[in-house]
Amino acid sequence: MLIACVLLSLVALVLPSPIRSAVAGGLRGTIVVPLAALQERAEVSRRAVLAYDASVRVADSIRLQATQADVAAAENERLRRLLGLGAALTWGFVPAEALHGRGLGDDYTMTLTVGSNEGVEPFSAVVAPDGLVGMIEHVDARSSVAIVWPHPDFRVSAMSADGAAFGIVYPHLGAGATRFLLELRGVAFRNELRPGTLIVSAGLGGVYPRGIPVGTVLSELKTAEGWARTYLLRPAVRPADATTVMVVQPRRAKEGVAAAWQTNVDSALRMVVAAGDSLARRHADSLARAERQRLDSLQVLRPRPDSGDAAAPAVKPPITPPITPPITPPNTPPSTPTPAPRPVP
Amino acid sequence: MNFARGFWFTFVFLALVVLHYTLRPVLEWRASIDFLSIAVLLVAVRARPGVATVVGFAVGITSDAMMPSAFGAGALAFSVVAYAASSLKAAFFADNLALNAVFVFLGKWVGDLIFLAAEHRLGGSEFLAQALLWSPLAAAVTAVVGLGVLMVLRPVVGTPRG
Numbered sequence: 001m002l003i004a005c006v007l008l009s010l011v012a013l014v015l016p017s018p019i020r021s022a023v024a025g026g027l028r029g030t031i032v033v034p035l036a037a038l039q040e041r042a043e044v045s046r047r048a049v050l051a052y053d054a055s056v057r058v059a060d061s062i063r064l065q066a067t068q069a070d071v072a073a074a075e076n077e078r079l080r081r082l083l084g085l086g087a088a089l090t091w092g093f094v095p096a097e098a099l100h101g102r103g104l105g106d107d108y109t110m111t112l113t114v115g116s117n118e119g120v121e122p123f124s125a126v127v128a129p130d131g132l133v134g135m136i137e138h139v140d141a142r143s144s145v146a147i148v149w150p151h152p153d154f155r156v157s158a159m160s161a162d163g164a165a166f167g168i169v170y171p172h173l174g175a176g177a178t179r180f181l182l183e184l185r186g187v188a189f190r191n192e193l194r195p196g197t198l199i200v201s202a203g204l205g206g207v208y209p210r211g212i213p214v215g216t217v218l219s220e221l222k223t224a225e226g227w228a229r230t231y232l233l234r235p236a237v238r239p240a241d242a243t244t245v246m247v248v249q250p251r252r253a254k255e256g257v258a259a260a261w262q263t264n265v266d267s268a269l270r271m272v273v274a275a276g277d278s279l280a281r282r283h284a285d286s287l288a289r290a291e292r293q294r295l296d297s298l299q300v301l302r303p304r305p306d307s308g309d310a311a312a313p314a315v316k317p318p319i320t321p322p323i324t325p326p327i328t329p330p331n332t333p334p335s336t337p338t339p340a341p342r343p344v345p
Numbered sequence: 346m347n348f349a350r351g352f353w354f355t356f357v358f359l360a361l362v363v364l365h366y367t368l369r370p371v372l373e374w375r376a377s378i379d380f381l382s383i384a385v386l387l388v389a390v391r392a393r394p395g396v397a398t399v400v401g402f403a404v405g406i407t408s409d410a411m412m413p414s415a416f417g418a419g420a421l422a423f424s425v426v427a428y429a430a431s432s433l434k435a436a437f438f439a440d441n442l443a444l445n446a447v448f449v450f451l452g453k454w455v456g457d458l459i460f461l462a463a464e465h466r467l468g469g470s471e472f473l474a475q476a477l478l479w480s481p482l483a484a485a486v487t488a489v490v491g492l493g494v495l496m497v498l499r500p501v502v503g504t505p506r507g
Contacts, residue, residue: 001395005402005424012406012417013463020416027410035366035407042370049371 081129082244088260092252094118096144098133098245107180108151110134110239114247115142123207125248131213131236131261132156132201133245144247148239149214150180157204158184158214165191166202169214172232182215182233193217193231200258209248211258353501354391358384361494362404376482381408382453383491385423387498389430389452401427415464422459426452442492449491453484 012020028036086093096112114120116139126133126146134148147154150171158169167187172178184199197217203210215233223230248257365380372378385404389397405423409416430452457480461467467475 001398002424002428005398005428006421008402009405009417009421009424009463012409012420015416021413024410024413024416027407032407032410035362036411038363039366039370039411042367046371046373 078129079244082246085127085129085246085260089246089248089252089257092249092255094120094247094249096120096245096247098146098242100240100243107239108147109137110146110148110242112136112144112146112245112247113142115140115144117141119249120144120247121250124250125201125208125212125253126245127212127248127257128237128242128245131215132208133237133239133242135207136247146247148242149182149235149237150239156208156214157202158199159202160191160193161198161200165193167228167231169199169233178232180235180238181218182235183221184215184217184231184233185228187229187231189227189229191229193220193229195219199231199233200261203256207253209253209255209257211256211261213261350501353498354387357494357498357501358387361387374486376479376486378490379453379456379483379487380490381423382426382456382487383449383494385427386430386449386452386491387494389427390434390448392431394428394431397427397431398424401425415460415466418460418463421463422456425459426456429455442496445495446488446492449495450481450484450488453487454480457484 012023015023082095086095094114096114096118099111099113110126110133112120112126120136120139122136122139124136126135126148132149134146134151134154136144136146138145149156149169152171152173154169154171156169157166159166165187167184170183170185172181172183174181184193187193195217199214199217201208201210201212201214213236215235218232218234221230221232361380361384365384369377369380381404385397385401388400392400401423402420405420406417408423409419430448434448458476461472461476461480
C-alpha cells in the first residue's frame with residue numbers, strides 16, 4: 001500500500017502542469033469545497049477582526065483630535081479676545097501668563113511670568129478680556145504675585161455701568177459655592193440695582209482705572225444696615241480660567257481704559273445683531289422656499305395644453321390680490337364716513 | 346474498537362481537519378500548528394500501516410489541492426509519515442508523555458522535510474531556514490497541541506493497540 005501511495009504521489013509530482021492543475025481543480029471543485037469554504041471564512045473573519053481593530057484605532061484618533069480641536073478652539077477664542085483687548089488698550093500693558101498652583105491658598109493669588117524687568121509695578125491692575133482679575137502685590141525681576149478678587153483683602157471702588165450707583169466691592173466671605181462671589185457694599189439706599197446690572201470699577205483710589213467690568217448684580221443681600229444696600233455680584237472673571245492676563249501699568253491707568261471694554265461690548269453687540277440678522281434671513285429664505293414648492297406642486301397638477309386629457313380636473317391656484325395696507329399720511333386725521341343724504345320730504 | 350469509540354475517533358479526526366482550515370488561518374503564526382499531522386498520526390497509531398498510509402495519502406492529496414504547484418508533495422509526505430508512524434508505534438507510543446510528544450514532533454518534522462524536498466520550491470538558505478528553524482518550531486508547537494489532544498482523547502477512545 002505504501003508503494004502504491006508513494007508511486008501515486010510521485011506521479012502527481014511529475015505530472016505536466018496543465019494536468020496537475022486540472023486534477024487539483026477537480027479536487028477543489030468536489031471534495032475540498034467545504035474545506036476551502038471553511039478556510040475562506042476563517043480568513044475573512046481574521047481580516048474583519050484586523051479591520052475592526054484598525055477602524056477602532058482610527059475612530060479613537062479622530063475622537064482624540066476632535067477633543068483637542070475643541071480645546072484648541074477655546075484657546076484660540078480666548079487668545080483672540082486677549083488680542084482684541086491689547087489692540088484696544090494700545091499701550092501701557094504687559095501681557096503675562098498666569099501660573100495657577102493647585103495648593104492651599106492658591107485660590108487667592110496667582111503668579112505671573114512677568115516682573116520688574118518687563119515694567120510691572122506693585123499695585124497695578126491685572127485684567128482679562130472679561131474684566132478685572134486682581135492686583136499686583138509683589139514684584140520680582142522676572143515674576144510677580146497678584147492677589148485675585150477672592151482674596152479677603154481685595155477691595156475695589158465700583159459703580160453701576162450707567163454711573164448712577166457707587167459702592168465698594170468686597171469678596172463675599174460666605175460658605176460653599178457662594179464663597180466665590182463678590183459683594184457690592186455701601187450703595188446708597190435710593191439706588192436700587194436690578195439683577196443683571198453691570199458693575200464696573202469707578203476709578204477712585206488710584207489703583208484700578210475706571211470702567212473695568214467687575215461683575216453683574218445677582219440679588220440684594222439683606223443686612224442690618226438701614227442706610228445702604230448690599231448686592232451680591234457674579235464676578236466677570238473666574239480666576240481659574242484666566243491663564244493669560246494683562247497687567248495695566250499705572251501711567252496707562254491714569255489715561256483711562258474704559259474704552260477698551262466698551263469696544264469689547266460693542267463688538268459683542270455687533271455679533272448678537274449679526275446673528276439675529278442671519279436668523280431672520282434664514283427664516284425668510286425658508287418661507288420663500290416653501291411658497292415656491294407650493295407653487296411648483298400646483299403647476300404639476302395643472303393639465304398641459306397638448307395632453308388632450310379633458311377628464312383631468314383643471315386645478316388652478318387661487319389668484320389673490322396682493323394685500324396692501326391702507327396708506328394714511330401720518331399727520332392727517334382718519335377719514336370719517338360720509339353721511340348718507342337725507343331723503344327730501 | 347467498538348462503535349462508540351469509532352464515532353468519537355471519527356469526530357475528533359474531522360474536528361482536527363476542520364480546525365486546520367479554520368483556526369490555523371485565523372492564528373496565522375509563522376510556526377503554525379499542523380492539525381492535519383496530528384490527525385494523521387492519530388490514525389496511524391490506531392490503524393494498520395496500510396490503512397494509515399491510505400488515510401495519509403488522502404489527507405495529503407486533499408491539502409495539495411489547495412496549492413497545485415506542490416501537488417503530490419503533501420500526499421507523499423503524509424503517506425510516508427503515516428506508514429512509518431504506524432510501523433513504529435510499538436516503539437514510540439507508550440504511556441510516556443514525553444515519548445508521545447517526541448513522536449508527534451518527529452512525525453511533523455520528517456513530514457515537513459519530505460514535503461520541502463519534494464516540492465523543490467525553496468533552495469539554499471531559505472530551504473535551510475525552513476528545514477532547520479521554522480519546521481522544528483512548527484513541529485514543537487504541533488507536538489504540544491498533539492499531546493493535549495492525545496491526553497484528552499485517551500480516556501474516550503482508549504489506548505492504542507501495539
